[in-house]
Amino acid sequence: LKTGPAPAPARANLNGVNGMKRNQGFTLVELAIVLVVIGLILGMAFKGKDLIDGAKVKNLAAQYNKVVAGANTFYEKYGFYPGDGCPNVATPTIAQCQNSGLARNGRLSEPGEANAFWVLLIDRSNILTAADRRSVFGQNWTIWAGAPNGRAADYLDFPGGPQADPRYACALDRMMDDGVWNTGLVMSDRNYNANTDCWGLIGQADLWIRVLP
Secondary structure, rough: OOOOOOOOOOOOOOOHHHHOOOOOOOOOOHHHHHHHHHHHHHHHHHHHHHHHHHHHHHHHHHHHHHHHHHHHHHHHHOOOOOOOOOOOOOOOOOOOOOOOOOOOOOOOOOHHHHHHHHHHHHHHHHOEEEEHHOOOOEOOOOOOOOHHHHOOOOOEEEOOOOOOOOOHHHHHHHHHOOOOOOOOEEEEOOOOOOOOOHHOOOOOOOOOEEEOO
């Protein structure tokens, strides 16, 4: 019988079963693209956080300026700073403060005067609103008549223990004042100076901002 050449052996199907291409994973180009996208997303997230933090510091400064402007407006209208010389009652009226006969020294050191500061500015004169007293940390500002380090001045403060973010206290001090924790207009109980990385601070801090005189 005439025989032909033996049939060639079957070639392996390099494309896998049913001709489907094998999964070879990501290429270096694809991995590079993914890493670039992840980097952009993280960069935008950190940038967004920086913008939010910066906005909070600016809001703190703006709120302080509004409170001081309100106190000066009240003085120009009524001839005394809100609270100064007011009787020690829960919600004094402007007339009660005007006619109290108590000494006025430009301070809020007498009983009831610090509370009267907010009552007169918000409830009696409507120069400020309740929202103007609310800080970016969520608490209402109070007035500390004792003042840090025994200084003869009145400061915006929070009741109780440390309740402020030290990063914002440091950044605010640097924006508005001398950037040193225990001197000037803005003070704190956290040790920082003009060379400190404000955003590296952690925990809670006291924050005091001078209002009067």
